[in-house]
Amino acid sequence: xxxxxxxxxxxxxxxxxxxxxxxxxxxxxxxxxxxxxxxxxxxxxxxxxxxxxxxxxxxxxxxxxxxxxxxxxxxxxxxxxxxxxxxxxxxxxxxxxxxxxxxxxxxxxxxxxxxxxxxxxxxxxxxxxxxxxxxxxxxxxxxxxxxxxxxxxxxxxxxxxxxxxxxxxxxxxxxxxxxxxxxxxxxxxxxxxxxxxxxxxxxxxxxxxxxxxxxxxxxxxxxxxxxxxxxxxxxxxxxxxxxxxxxxxxxxxxxxxxxxxxxxxxxxxxxxxxxxxxxxxxxxxxxxxxxxxxxxxxxxxxxxxxxxxxxxxxxxxxxxxxxxxxxxxxxxxxxxxxxxxxxxxxxxxxxxxxxxxxxxxxxxxxxxxxxxxxxxx
Numbered sequence: 001x002x003x004x005x006x007x008x009x010x011x012x013x014x015x016x017x018x019x020x021x022x023x024x025x026x027x028x029x030x031x032x033x034x035x036x037x038x039x040x041x042x043x044x045x046x047x048x049x050x051x052x053x054x055x056x057x058x059x060x061x062x063x064x065x066x067x068x069x070x071x072x073x074x075x076x077x078x079x080x081x082x083x084x085x086x087x088x089x090x091x092x093x094x095x096x097x098x099x100x101x102x103x104x105x106x107x108x109x110x111x112x113x114x115x116x117x118x119x120x121x122x123x124x125x126x127x128x129x130x131x132x133x134x135x136x137x138x139x140x141x142x143x144x145x146x147x148x149x150x151x152x153x154x155x156x157x158x159x160x161x162x163x164x165x166x167x168x169x170x171x172x173x174x175x176x177x178x179x180x181x182x183x184x185x186x187x188x189x190x191x192x193x194x195x196x197x198x199x200x201x202x203x204x205x206x207x208x209x210x211x212x213x214x215x216x217x218x219x220x221x222x223x224x225x226x227x228x229x230x231x232x233x234x235x236x237x238x239x240x241x242x243x244x245x246x247x248x249x250x251x252x253x254x255x256x257x258x259x260x261x262x263x264x265x266x267x268x269x270x271x272x273x274x275x276x277x278x279x280x281x282x283x284x285x286x287x288x289x290x291x292x293x294x295x296x297x298x299x300x301x302x303x304x305x306x307x308x309x310x311x312x313x314x315x316x317x318x319x320x321x322x323x324x325x326x327x328x329x330x331x332x333x334x335x336x337x338x339x340x341x342x343x344x345x346x347x348x349x350x351x352x353x354x355x356x357x358x359x360x361x362x363x364x365x366x367x368x369x370x371x372x373x374x375x376x377x
Contacts (some may be wrong), residue, residue, distance in 0.1 A: 003133045005071040005156060014057035014069070021071045022054055025084050027106030032058045033086075036098045048097075055173035061088065064097065073111050073156045080154060082111040092166060112167055115150040118203055119143040124152055125163075125197060131156060134191040134207055143199045150183060150206060162187050163197070165206070182204065183208065186252045196255040199275055202226070205257075207247040214238045214286050217261065220247045221282050228279040230356060231286060241292035242266060261285055267293075267360075270351040281354045287312030293361075294346035302346060309349060310373065313357045318373035322364070330376075340365045347371070 003327030004024070007017040009166070028312070034318055035049040051057035061069070068089040076083045082105060088097035105111070109131055113124040118141035129135035131154075148167060155162035165184040184206070188196040199205050204223035211217040215236030223229040230236070242263060250260035250270070257275055259282060269291055271283035284290055288306035294301040310318040312333065319328035322337065338347060341363040350360035355374060362371040 004131055005024055005040045007069045009067050013058075014061060014066075015055050017069075018054035018058055022101075023107060024109050025071060025105070025107040025111070026101055027075065027104070027108070029104040029106050029139040030101050031103035032101070033058065034100045035100065036100070045098075051099075057176075061097075064088070066097075069099075070158055073113075073154055075153045075155060081105070084111075087158070089261075110215045112151065113154050115146070115165065115206070117141075117143050118201055118206060121150075121152060121200060121206070125193065128154060128193070132161070132190050132193060134194070136194040139194075139201065139276075142203050144203050146203065146206055147323075148208070156190070159189065161190050162186065163188075163193075174368075184249055184251070188254060192254070195210070195223055196252060198253060198255075199224075199249070200259055205249045208246050209246045211245050211261070212243070214240065214288065215238060215249055216240075218286055221279075221285065224249070225278040225282075228282065234284075238288055239363070241288055245291070259285070261291065267291070267348050269349050271353060272351065273353045277354065281352075284312040286353055290349050297339055297341070297344060297346040299332075299335045299339040302338050303332055305346070306331045307334060309357060313352055313373070314375045317376040318357070321372045321374070322362075323366075323369040323371075328374075334371070337364045338362060 002011075005021065007014060030053075032053070033051040034047055035051065037048055039266040040202060049060050064069055066088055069085045070089070070122045072085050072087055072116045074083050084101055086099035086104065088099065109128060110124065113120070115121045115124070122141040125133075125136045125148065126138050136217060138154075150165045151168040153164045153166070155164060163186040167183055186197055203222055204220055207220075209216070209220055211220065213236065214231055214358055218228070218230040222228045244263040244266070245261065246263065247259070247261050249257050251258040255275055257273060257278065257329045258270055258272040259271055260268055271282055271286065287308065289305060290312050292305075294305035310316065317331060320334045321328050321329065322334065349360040350358045352358070357373045359371040359373075362369050
């Protein structure tokens, strides 16, 4: 199916396409269109035409050797004021002209929406279908209210759809909304948005709970994928090494989730892997060692911490790649190198995924280095 937000020369009347897109994205309150030059020195961004309506705009573009015209959307200065533009492709390349409509946005498709539950998000995603080559079906997601309501915005650009979810706060005296922090960004292709947002059916994917113990984190992971058994007993009561930690789904990139565990402004651990094996690659997060660091940067304590991380991530020894060195080193050799650094701080885990773990803050006598561990053969 063709992309509804892309017009190509020879695919139909440009004026009719512009009118259809205006109804979808802008509504009838459009006050006109401003055409600016693209990235061509020295007149970048100069206004070269003011069009009163879609017919006037179509006539102007007809004489400009336009090969294609794409409608794009993005978040504006305010979450509830999305920006709609048209990128023109012509003989001078992509973005040869930029067309910006003026007036209020009141199209039939809402580019932003409050999200109070997974069901509300599913409904909004379905209502985006007129903008997509493959519709998002109606889905029966949970109606459970979120602890913290969110705001969703559609970013639609060439070949890519992004859905941004932000914390929703009321703006005093304005009756609008503003974001207080980034929560979740989904990157997808227009034809795959339904598949790539499937994980969001779980309320846990939209929440950001506090986690103080292994049990807290385990219950969140269990709710996220529906397959991971939550730890019980003494293991569940084990404390995580930092206070104020939260767990969240931070990114979903073409269906692949990236989890973020930690505290704002402090150490954070990222874990990334295929959604269908989330129960396997997320299990190392239940080890307190993954969220901590050696008690002191001595050889013995560094080696003990590294072995705890290896056991959690790989279930056994690792081979460590250090900087540009072509030959990996073993745990004891890495501990020796790290203990010789002048930096008194011990390294921690930065990110992990299937078959690898990367450290942050690793410093040897030669200075800061990148360190990545993989299962020892």
